[in-house]
Amino acid sequence: MAKVLMVNPALAYSGWKADLSRPSPDNVFIRLGLAYLASALKARGHEIRLADLRMLAGWDEYAGLVKEFKPDFLGISVHSVEHSYAIEAARIAKTVVPSVVAVAGGIHPTMFPRECLETGAFDHVIQGEGEVSFPRLVENPSRFPACFWGETPDLDNLPFPDREIWPDYRNRMMCEPFGLRSFSFPLPMAEIINTRGCPYKCTFCCGPGERQLYTRSDGNGNRVPYIRGRSVANVIAEIEMLMDRYGVRSAMFHDDQFIISRKWVQEFVDQLHERGIVRRGFKWVTSSRADIICRNDELLGRMAEAGLVLLIVGFESFSPRILRWFDKGTRVDENFRAADICRKHGIKIWANYILGVPTDTGWHKEDDLLTVAGALKVGPIHFSPALYTPVPGSRLFSFYKENGLIDAGLASMEDMADRGKMAAKVKGVGYLFLDSVMITDTVLDAGLDLKEIMKEYSPEMGSMDEEEYIRRKSVDAAASVIRVISATASKLAEHCLSLQTAAQNAAAQARSATGAAGDGFNRLCQAITVIRPLISKGGSEAMDARVSIVIPVLNGGERLRLLLERLGKQKKLAATETIILDSGSTDGSLEIARAAGARIVDVPKGTFNHGLTRQLAAETASGEYLLFTVQDAVPSTDYLICRMVRSLRDHPQLAVVSARQMINRDTDLFSRWSIETTYPSLGLERDAMYAMQYPELFDHLPIRTKRAVSFVDNVCACYKAEVLRKHRFAAIQNAEDIDIGARFLKAGYYLGFLGTTGVYHWHPNPPDYFLKRSYVGVKSMVEILGHELPDFGLLHVNSFQDVRRKCAALYQAVRLALAGTEGEGPLTGNDISRFACRMNDTLRDSVGACTESSQGNPALEALLEAIGTGLEEPIDSSLLRSNHLVVGFGERMQSLVSYMLKNSQSVVVSREEFADAVYKIAATGLGELLGQWYMKLVREGRQAEMESANRALLKGICTS
Numbered sequence: 001m002a003k004v005l006m007v008n009p010a011l012a013y014s015g016w017k018a019d020l021s022r023p024s025p026d027n028v029f030i031r032l033g034l035a036y037l038a039s040a041l042k043a044r045g046h047e048i049r050l051a052d053l054r055m056l057a058g059w060d061e062y063a064g065l066v067k068e069f070k071p072d073f074l075g076i077s078v079h080s081v082e083h084s085y086a087i088e089a090a091r092i093a094k095t096v097v098p099s100v101v102a103v104a105g106g107i108h109p110t111m112f113p114r115e116c117l118e119t120g121a122f123d124h125v126i127q128g129e130g131e132v133s134f135p136r137l138v139e140n141p142s143r144f145p146a147c148f149w150g151e152t153p154d155l156d157n158l159p160f161p162d163r164e165i166w167p168d169y170r171n172r173m174m175c176e177p178f179g180l181r182s183f184s185f186p187l188p189m190a191e192i193i194n195t196r197g198c199p200y201k202c203t204f205c206c207g208p209g210e211r212q213l214y215t216r217s218d219g220n221g222n223r224v225p226y227i228r229g230r231s232v233a234n235v236i237a238e239i240e241m242l243m244d245r246y247g248v249r250s251a252m253f254h255d256d257q258f259i260i261s262r263k264w265v266q267e268f269v270d271q272l273h274e275r276g277i278v279r280r281g282f283k284w285v286t287s288s289r290a291d292i293i294c295r296n297d298e299l300l301g302r303m304a305e306a307g308l309v310l311l312i313v314g315f316e317s318f319s320p321r322i323l324r325w326f327d328k329g330t331r332v333d334e335n336f337r338a339a340d341i342c343r344k345h346g347i348k349i350w351a352n353y354i355l356g357v358p359t360d361t362g363w364h365k366e367d368d369l370l371t372v373a374g375a376l377k378v379g380p381i382h383f384s385p386a387l388y389t390p391v392p393g394s395r396l397f398s399f400y401k402e403n404g405l406i407d408a409g410l411a412s413m414e415d416m417a418d419r420g421k422m423a424a425k426v427k428g429v430g431y432l433f434l435d436s437v438m439i440t441d442t443v444l445d446a447g448l449d450l451k452e453i454m455k456e457y458s459p460e461m462g463s464m465d466e467e468e469y470i471r472r473k474s475v476d477a478a479a480s481v482i483r484v485i486s487a488t489a490s491k492l493a494e495h496c497l498s499l500q501t502a503a504q505n506a507a508a509q510a511r512s513a514t515g516a517a518g519d520g521f522n523r524l525c526q527a528i529t530v531i532r533p534l535i536s537k538g539g540s541e542a543m544d545a546r547v548s549i550v551i552p553v554l555n556g557g558e559r560l561r562l563l564l565e566r567l568g569k570q571k572k573l574a575a576t577e578t579i580i581l582d583s584g585s586t587d588g589s590l591e592i593a594r595a596a597g598a599r600i601v602d603v604p605k606g607t608f609n610h611g612l613t614r615q616l617a618a619e620t621a622s623g624e625y626l627l628f629t630v631q632d633a634v635p636s637t638d639y640l641i642c643r644m645v646r647s648l649r650d651h652p653q654l655a656v657v658s659a660r661q662m663i664n665r666d667t668d669l670f671s672r673w674s675i676e677t678t679y680p681s682l683g684l685e686r687d688a689m690y691a692m693q694y695p696e697l698f699d700h701l702p703i704r705t706k707r708a709v710s711f712v713d714n715v716c717a718c719y720k721a722e723v724l725r726k727h728r729f730a731a732i733q734n735a736e737d738i739d740i741g742a743r744f745l746k747a748g749y750y751l752g753f754l755g756t757t758g759v760y761h762w763h764p765n766p767p768d769y770f771l772k773r774s775y776v777g778v779k780s781m782v783e784i785l786g787h788e789l790p791d792f793g794l795l796h797v798n799s800f801q802d803v804r805r806k807c808a809a810l811y812q813a814v815r816l817a818l819a820g821t822e823g824e825g826p827l828t829g830n831d832i833s834r835f836a837c838r839m840n841d842t843l844r845d846s847v848g849a850c851t852e853s854s855q856g857n858p859a860l861e862a863l864l865e866a867i868g869t870g871l872e873e874p875i876d877s878s879l880l881r882s883n884h885l886v887v888g889f890g891e892r893m894q895s896l897v898s899y900m901l902k903n904s905q906s907v908v909v910s911r912e913e914f915a916d917a918v919y920k921i922a923a924t925g926l927g928e929l930l931g932q933w934y935m936k937l938v939r940e941g942r943q944a945e946m947e948s949a950n951r952a953l954l955k956g957i958c959t960s
Contacts, residue, residue, distance in 0.1 A: 001045050002138045005071035005093070005100075006034045006165065008052040009078065009085035018054040020168075023175035027054055030172065032193050032254065033077050033106065035161030040131040043159055046138060050165040053085065059092060066096045073138050075130075077106040078116070080206070080392045090121035101141055105130045105150070107206060110213045111393045113147045126150045128215055128223075129196075131158055149223065152216040155196070155230045160238050163190070170756045171533045173246060174686035178285075180381055183310070183348055185283055186249035186676070187685055188756045190242045194235050197227030198256040200289075203327045203395040204316070204354065204388065212393075229260065232267045236275055243280065245637045247662055247757045253286035259296055266299065269306035276665035278306050281672070281903060285310040285350075290338035291330045297341050304345040310381070311342055312350040317357070318374025318459065319367035320466045325359045327395075332374070333461060339378035351380035355438075356387045356429040358405060363429045366474035370459075372439050373477035376484055377454050383440055389425050400426060437481055446488045453483050534657070534687040534752050536646035543645050546575045548623030548721075550614065552603075553580050555587040556631035564596040566635050572642040579617050583608045589631075611729040611736035614714070618724050627718045628737075633761040635716075636662055640757055644718035647689075647752055654689055655723045655749035656741070659716040660758030669909050670770075670917035671762040673899045682708040684753050691750040698746050699786065706785045712741035712751060716759045723749065734957075735780035742784065767919040768863040772957045774927025775934075782935045789932050789939075795884050800945055803933045804869040807926045810885045811864060812871065813839060814922045815856045818915050827909045832897060835918075839890075857919045867930070867949035885925050892921045927953075 008031050018027035030052075038048045049069050056062050074093050078086040090102040105126040109116045113125040125147045126133055133150035136143075163169045173188035197214035198205075215223040242248040259265050272278050284307050293300060293313070300308075315335045317323050323330055342349050353375055355368045375383055390397040390406055400406050405427045443450065457480040461469050549567060553560060567578065578598040582590060584605040593600055601620070603613055618626055625645050635641070644657045660679065663672050679685055690709055692698055698706065714737040727743055729736045741751055763769065781787040797803055817838035821831040861871055896917060900909065934950060937943045943950070 001047060002072040003047045003049070003069060004041055004073045004075055004138060005066065005069055006038055006048060006050050007074060007076040007086070007089050007093075008034055008050065008054070009076060009082045009089055011053050011085045012079075012081040014054045016053065017057050020171065020175050023177050024179060025177045028172055028175045028177040029191060029252070030163060030166050030169070031077055032161050032191060034075075035163050035165060036131055036158060037075060037077075037134055038162040038165045039159040041135050041138065042162060044135045044139070046135070048162070048165055050167075051089070052166065053089070055168070059088070062089065063092050063096050066093045066100075070097055071100055074100050074102040075134060076102065076104050076122075078104050078108045079106060080108045080111075083108055083116075087119050087121045094121070103134065103137065105134070107213050108392070117146055124148075128213055129153055149215075149217075152226060155228065156234045160241060168533070168535055170246065170687055171535060173248070173756055177252070178310075178350070178382065180348075183381055185285070185309075186281060188246055188248050189250045189252060190246065190248045191252045191254055192235065192238060192242075193254040195227070195229040195255040195257070195260055197225065199227055199260060200257065200329065201327060202316075202329075203325065204357070204391070206391045206393050227260070229255075229264060232264060232271055235268065236271045236277070239272075239277060239282070240275065243277070243282070243636075245639070245757070247636055247660065247755075249281060250283040250285075253284060255286060257292065258286040258288055259292050259299065262296065262299060265303065269302050272306040279665040280663060281307075281676070283307045283309045285312065287312040287314065289314055289328075289330060290334040293338035293341050294334050297344075300341055300347065301345045304347050308347060310348045310350060312352060312384075313338060313342070313380075314352045315375070315378070316352065316354050317367065317371045318353070318377075319370040319470060320461070321359060321364070321470060322354075322357050322367050322371070324466070325357065332459060335374060336378060336459060339380075343379075349378060349380040350382045350384060351375050351378060352384045352386070354386055354388050355434050356426065356431065358400075358426055358428055360399075363426075364470075365430060365433055366470050366477075368434060369437065369474045369477040369481060370470065372437050373454075373457055373480045374459060376439060376443075376450055376480065377457055377459060379450050379454075381444075383443075385438060385440070387425060387431070387434065388429075437485070439481070439484065443484055443488050448484065448487050450484070453487060454480055456480065531688050531690045534647055534651070534689045534754070536643065536650045543572055543642055543649070544574050545625060545645055545649065546577070546623045547573060547625045547627055547641060547645060547718075548621035549576060549578045549627045549629065549641075550617045550621065551578065551580055551598075551629055551631055552583070552608070552610075552613065553585055553589050553593070553631045554583045554608075555585045556589045556592070557587050559632040559634075560589050561592045563629075563631060563634050564592065564598070566638075567641075568596065569638050570635065570641045571638045573645075576641075577622060579621060581608075581613055581617055609731055610714075610733055611739070612731040614736065615729040615731075618719075618721065618729070621721065624721055625718055626721050626724060627716070628714045629716045629759065630714070630761070632763075633661070633715050633759040635759055637757050640716075640759070641718065643754065643757065647754075648718060648720055651689060651750065651752070653691070653748075653750045654720070654752050655727075655744045656712055656717055656719045657689075657752035657754060658711065658713040658737075659754045660684075660756075661713070661715055661761045662758045663762065664760045667762045668764060668916065669896075669900075669913045670920045671764075673896050673917065675762065676899065677895060679755065682711060684708070684711060684755060686755045687753070688755070689750045689752040691748070692745050695746050695748050698742065703781070703785060703787050706742070707738075707781070710738055710741040710745055710751070710785065711753065712737040712744075715761055732780070732783075734776045735784055738780070739784045766859045767857050767916070767923040768859045769956070770920045771860065771863060771923035771927040771930075772953050772955075774924045775931040775953045776927075776957050778928050778931030779935055782932075789936055790884075792933070792936065797929075797933070800868075800933060800937075800949075803929055804864075804867065806883050806885055807864060807929065808869045808871055809883060810889060810922055810926065811860070811869075813886075814889070814918060818918060821911050821914060825911075827911050827914045831911065831914070832900075860919055860923055863952065864926075866952040885929060888925045888928070889922055892924070893918070896921065 010031065013026040020027065034050070041048055049071070051062060051065055053062065074090060076086045076090060086104065093100050093102060101124070102122045103124045103126060104116050104122040109125045110127045113127055116122055116125050123146065124137060124144060127147065128150040129152055130150045131153045166172060173190060176184050176187060177189070212223070214226055216226040218224045239251065272282070286308070288311055290313060316326055316328055318332055318335055320332055323332065339349060353371050355371060356363070357367065390400045457476055459473060464472065564578070578596065580593045580598045580600045581603050582600055583603045590600060601617065614628060625648060627641055627644065640659060644659065647657045648654050661675055663675050692709070717737060727740060727747065730739050732739060744751060778787070782789065792798065797806065817835050819838070821827065821835050864871060930953065934943065934946050937945055
């Protein structure tokens with residue numbers, strides 16, 4: 001077994017110690033080529049370590065890493081722009097470990113193998129692909145010459161890339177790399193590549209280099225281009241692996257051109273649907289060209305329906321002269337038509353284009369004005385301009401070099417590392433002019449209506465020839481660009497002025513405050529949670545720790561069987577025990593538990609208490625770590641418990657780690673919306689651990705902050721046994737996890753959360769269940785976190801009868817409005833509009849306009865009747881207009897509809913599912929008001945007034 005250090009020298013655009021708190025593609029994305037090589041090497045038993053220079057503080061840290069690992073081999077993937085960094089990395093490694101064998105691969109060594117070897121930094125250069133040949137070289141280097149072609153692999157036979165050679169990979173997946181103003185991808189996000197090679201021959205691109213990189217032998221000693229992709233089944237298998245192991249919810253496909261085979265893409269989108277990947281909300285982004293988009297309008301629509309939300313379009317230029325010079329094979333009108341097609345299908349556009357390109361007749365600023373105006377006209381979600389860089393291996397590089405046009409510092413084709421994307425590169429280009437017309441996402445920050453501003457710019461070519469088009473249209477383009485720049489400056493000036501005014505007002509208020517108040521305010525500000533990435537050290541060995549798994553059960557049935565099967569498959573655990581807390585199951589759950597080897601603890605029916613019963617299990621458990629879960633929460637990965645235990649082991653200050661609840665293909669609309677919006681609202685989206693800088697100030701925090709920072713979820717939470725036995729679950733009937741989380745924080749512990757993995761868990765329960773859950777939840781938040789009660793006088797609520805009448809009014813209004821959505825077929829946008837209009841009619845006292853009613857929800861009606869809510873009375877519209885429940889219902893419905901629209905390509909909703917979600921949203925609001933009123937009565941000692949209603953609302957939630 002050899003020790004191989006893989007090196008990613010990608011410093012050119014990122015720099016040392018890249019800050020992932022300010023993510024971009026340059027500092028977030030991994031290098032899949034290295035990940036593929038690592039998998040190939042590991043499959044043959046070699047030990048791998050990664051040195052990603054972006055993660056290090058400088059060359060001294062890199063040298064220390066080399067010294068500590070003592071590699072036998074160094075594998076460096078080299079792009080032209082980072083060639084000098086690769087040379088330095090190899091030289092330092094050889095100084096620290098003289099025996100190390102340095103091997104260079106990638107596009108630059110493939111194009112210039114002799115030049116790479118002549119630097120003296122590398123012992124071998126592998127041209128082409130290395131997944132087959134690099135492991136063979138590692139195992140027997142004497143068999144190989146200094147420079148040789150790698151054997152071309154069968155892509156489907158390669159193991160999936162080992163992304164975890166990046167020790168912070170799970171954290172990277174939670175960094176939204178694109179930084180878009182008005183759109184963000186669901187996280188975690190992974191990177192995938194299907195196709196190797198590009199069939200196009202643009203003169204500005206490194207295509208010739210890629211055609212050398214991805215080749216095969218023709219049998220006569222010659223290398224010929226070999227553009228190919230993986231099978232659909234192989235790519236789908238990788239997506240499913242990523243979703244199961246990491247909870248991936250979106251992906252970036254790094255193919256140079258995604259649509260090479262129309263048949264392949266059609267099969268791919270079909271499989272995304274058939275395998276339930278679309279249903280699970282999977283979103284993706286990839287790249288394409290304008291002409292390909294224009295030829296595949298219908299296919300783009302199918303891709304959008306399968307989750308494609310962003311397309312990186314290589315427009316490159318909106319000048320016919322530059323497109324011809326680039327040998328792009330596209331036309332200006334195709335650029336605009338491609339943008340229209342994307343908009344039609346709801347696909348957002350990332351616009352790539354290049355400025356500062358001299359042709360054989362010199363540099364012409366008219367070309368750049370046309371390109372900037374064209375980019376504004378297509379209205380992308382992100383402007384991605386770049387100043388032209390002569391790329392080694394491209395046809396234009398040879399032209400500019402032969403004509404002495406490459407700027408100083410770029411004369412050597414190997415060294416481009418000190419030239420950033422926006423730096424001057426070619427002689428004769430007016431870079432000051434380009435700086436003055438450079439359009440970036442600042443125009444989006446200013447909130448401009450680009451469509452309105454650009455409507456006077458008409459880029460149609462008509463019968464004009466190229467020269468006339470450029471001469472005439474560049475004048476219009478200049479006027480449009482000036483209008484946008486002027487409007488942007490004006491908007492930003494207004495914004496700065498308002499900020500300045502606000503700052504002056506705040507300063508005046510601060511000066512008038514007393515010193516004591518100022519100190520208190522500052523301390524309260526400092527009490528905001530300390531949040532750190534939750535990263536465990538990993539390792540291939542099993543955890544040398546005993547884990548006790550505690551599961552309360554009541555008629556768990558087949559879902560319990562599935563849970564126990566998945567728990568039995570958990571990996572890297574030395575020893576576990578499973579404890580079943582059974583409350584009188586009669587459906588065979590006990591037999592299922594015994595067959596799985598679980599220890600059963602009988603909990604007499606009627607005595608179960610969420611806090612006390614769990615604590616009794618904790619006292620009898622033998623594990624150092626205690627995992628509490630529920631009978632219908634199935635781990636999404638076989639490494640879930642290992643990850644949770646490693647996190648607790650690696651961070652002594654952690655008391656507990658909770659795992660995210662995740663959706664699967666069977667989850668209903670309400671649960672999907674609820675799960676997908678709850679975590680972002682609490683700021684819980686990444687693997688993180690959090691604590692209080694000043695624990696004694698916890699009780700002074702706003703309730704929303706308290707709720708977020710005390711988050712623990714016993715649906716799946718792993719505790720350190722010694723800490724839990726010291727602080728103990730309270731003998732409470734609900735929210736025992738939030739209670740213990742708050743007490744852990746006050747005691748100075750950290751709480752942990754895994755946002756990249758978790759358990760599939762959702763309740764296919766009726767609306768009356770969610771009313772009860774909301775009722776109990778509000779009571780718990782008041783009792784545990786001191787949730788403030790509303791001013792009932794302002795809400796026109798003076799008695800329990802007022803509460804019931806408001807609940808009845810909202811329910812009846814919703815029932816009336818839902819009649820407009822009944823019918824056959826899937827739900828449509830018109831159905832939602834009719835629902836909204838009927839709700840508005842009801843609120844405007846136009847009940848007569850919508851007298852027909854839906855069938856309602858019998859279970860919810862039965863519960864409302866049980867607490868004395870009279871549903872037989874006609875709607876009193878005054879109760880709706882003065883009803884704060886309507887406001888809360890409207891806000892939640894707006895969120896639901898926004899969620900549906902955002903996921904309209906992947907979420908198909910039936911009319912019944914929509915009605916069910918609406919009733920559940922209404923029920924949640926009703927439960928909140930009932931719970932708040934009950935707690936008001938408790939504080940006044942009058943809870944007996946709701947004794948009967950309270951029993952009905954607790955039944956099936958906290959009682960039998």
